[in-house]
Each structure stands twice: as C-alpha cells, then as structure tokens.
Amino acid sequence: xxxxxxxxxxxxxxxxxxxxxxxxxxxxxxxxxxxxxxxxxxxxxxxxxxxxxxxxxxxxxxxxxxxxxxxxxxxxxxxxxxxxxxxxxxxxxxxxxxxxxxxxxxxxxxxxxxx
Amino acid sequence: xxxxxxxxxxxxxxxxxxxxxxxxxxxxxxxxxxxxxxxxxxxxxxxxxxxxxxxxxxxxxxxxxxxxxxxxxxxxxxxxxxxxxxxxxxxxxxxxxxxxxxxxxxxxxxxxxxx
DNA sequence: TATGGTTATGTTTTTAAAAGCATAACGCTT
DNA sequence: AAGCGTTATGCTTTTAAAAACATAACCATA
Numbered sequence: 299x300x301x302x303x304x305x306x307x308x309x310x311x312x313x314x315x316x317x318x319x320x321x322x323x324x325x326x327x328x329x330x331x332x333x334x335x336x337x338x339x340x341x342x343x344x345x346x347x348x349x350x351x352x353x354x355x356x357x358x359x360x361x362x363x364x365x366x367x368x369x370x371x372x373x374x375x376x377x378x379x380x381x382x383x384x385x386x387x388x389x390x391x392x393x394x395x396x397x398x399x400x401x402x403x404x405x406x407x408x409x410x411x412x413x
Numbered sequence: 414x415x416x417x418x419x420x421x422x423x424x425x426x427x428x429x430x431x432x433x434x435x436x437x438x439x440x441x442x443x444x445x446x447x448x449x450x451x452x453x454x455x456x457x458x459x460x461x462x463x464x465x466x467x468x469x470x471x472x473x474x475x476x477x478x479x480x481x482x483x484x485x486x487x488x489x490x491x492x493x494x495x496x497x498x499x500x501x502x503x504x505x506x507x508x509x510x511x512x513x514x515x516x517x518x519x520x521x522x523x524x525x526x527x528x
Numbered sequence: 529t530a531t532g533g534t535t536a537t538g539t540t541t542t543t544a545a546a547a548g549c550a551t552a553a554c555g556c557t558t
Numbered sequence: 559a560a561g562c563g564t565t566a567t568g569c570t571t572t573t574a575a576a577a578a579c580a581t582a583a584c585c586a587t588a
Contacts, residue, residue, distance in 0.1 A: 310525070311419075397520045398520055
C-alpha cells in the first residue's frame with residue numbers, strides 16, 4: 299500500500315454555512331495588493347477578470363465587509379487597493395493556513411506511515 | 414466581518430499525486446463492513462451501486478492493494494467483506510482525521526477569532 | 529427451473545461549475 | 559476627440575463530474 303502524502307483544503311464559513319474565504323481568494327487579494335489592479339492580478343493567476351471580480355464580490359456580500367477600494371479611469375486607467383480589513387484577514391489566514399499545514403503533515407506521519 | 418467556522422477536507426495521495434483515500438471511501442468501507450454488502454452500503458449512502466463500485470475499484474488500482482473480498486451468488490445472493498489492509502487503513506485514517514479536526518478548530522480560534 | 533439478491537461493467541444522460549464572450553463607462557494622456 | 563487600461567456586469571458556451579440506465583452472470587433456495 300503506497301501512501302505518499304496527506305493533502306488538505308481549508309476554508310472559512312459564515313453563519314449561514316457559506317464559504318467566505320479560502321486559498322484562491324487569498325492569493326487573488328495578495329496579487330491585487332502587489333499590482334494595484336484586479337485585471338493584472340487575474341491575468342497572473344490565469345483566470346479571467348470576470349471570474350476574479352465575481353468571486354470577490356460574492357465574498358464581500360457573504361462577509362458583509364468591503365475588501366477592495368477601486369477607482370475607475372485615471373492615469374493608469376484605474377486601480378484597486380485592499381481595505382485594511384482585507385489586509386488583516388489575509389495576514390491571519392496565512393498564519394492559520396501554515397499552522398494547519400504543519401499539523402496535517404505531523405499527524406499524517408504519526409498515524410499513517412508504516413509502523 | 415462574520416467568521417463563524419473553519420472547515421476542512423483531507424485526503425491521501427499516492428506517489429503519482431492521485432487521490433487514493435478520503436472521507437467518502439472511508440464511510441463506504443465502514444458501511445460495507447457492517448452490512449456485508451456493497452449494494453446495501455451504497456443505498457445507505459444514497460449513491461448508486463455503480464458509483465460505489467467504481468470508486469472502490471479505482472482506489473484499489475491506485476493503492477495497488479485489494480480492499481474488498483467479494484462473493485457472487487449464494488444464499489443471500491452474494492456479499493463482500495473488507496480485507497485486513499482495508500480495516501487497518503480505515504482505523505488509522507479515522508484517528509488521523511479526528512486529530513486534524515481538533516487541530517483545525519484550535520488553530521482557527523487562535524488565529525482568526527477577534528482578538 | 530424460475531426467482532431473488534448480489535457482484536460486475538459499459539454506455540448514456542443530466543447537472544453544476546468554470547470559462548468565455550460581449551458591452552458599457554470612466555478619466556487621464558496624447 | 560481618440561485611445562488606452564481600467565472597473566463593472568449580463569449572458570452564453572464549454573467542460574468535467576455525477577447520476578442514471580442497461581445488461582450479464584452467479585448460485586443457493588424454493
């Protein structure tokens with residue numbers, strides 16, 4: 299029996315049990331933060347602007363919190379920055395995620411690798 | 414910002430990075446074990462026999478390990494029991510899963526609930 | 529020898545999710 | 559005033575996963 303690795307996926311839910319945040323959105327927000335643009339971030343993640351925008355909007359609704367602050371038109375055509383709340387969420391989620399990763403790895407080795 | 418709960422999903426992979434085991438298969442095997450029948454177990458899980466059988470076969474291929482021992486025809490029409498390896502896998506996976514659950518809950522509270 | 533409950537497997541259909549297409553508006557810059 | 563790079567949003571199409579359908583074979587029992 300060839301078990302090689304345990305994998306996991308985590309996400310956050312609101313009171314109604316709906317997904318509000320996960321790895322995809324986290325990466326998207328991080329890229330928006332570094333490029334100052336939704337479209338650049340989406341491109342970088344090989345997803346369409348349409349999809350990126352839709353996911354963010356849905357999350358904002360479900361969190362009942364604004365994550366982005368956008369500007370249309372202007373010198374570079376426009377742009378987007380993260381709200382302070384979005385920044386805090388990303389930071390805390392990153393810590394949460396890495397600690398879960400560590401735990402999963404440890405528990406996999408402990409319980410499932412040949413004894 | 415209304416964060417209520419962290420959820421997770423775990424699974425095991427083989428060397429090729431293909432899923433070989435997870436919650437669905439675990440439950441299926443447990444039910445086969447208690448009923449002695451794939452079809453009864455599938456019904457119980459509200460899935461078709463076809464699907465249940467297919468998932469198990471695929472897992473056996475990927476694990477390169479026999480999980481079931483079946484008999485066709487006979488007094489009750491036939492039946493299926495788990496191999497010893499399947500039983501060990503289920504037991505260990507259950508422990509692994511419950512410990513991961515505990516860790517996720519703890520880390521969520523630690524990192525994401527309002528400070 | 530017909531029946532019931534099972535395993536076993538190929539094929540088709542349905543459904544849900546993802547991707548893609550189309551269009552509009554905004555406001556600098558040239 | 560035309561163009562460029564954005565944000566913003568509705569609608570359609572494609573794709574992949576799940577479900578459903580269809581058959582065959584096995585063998586104890588009645």
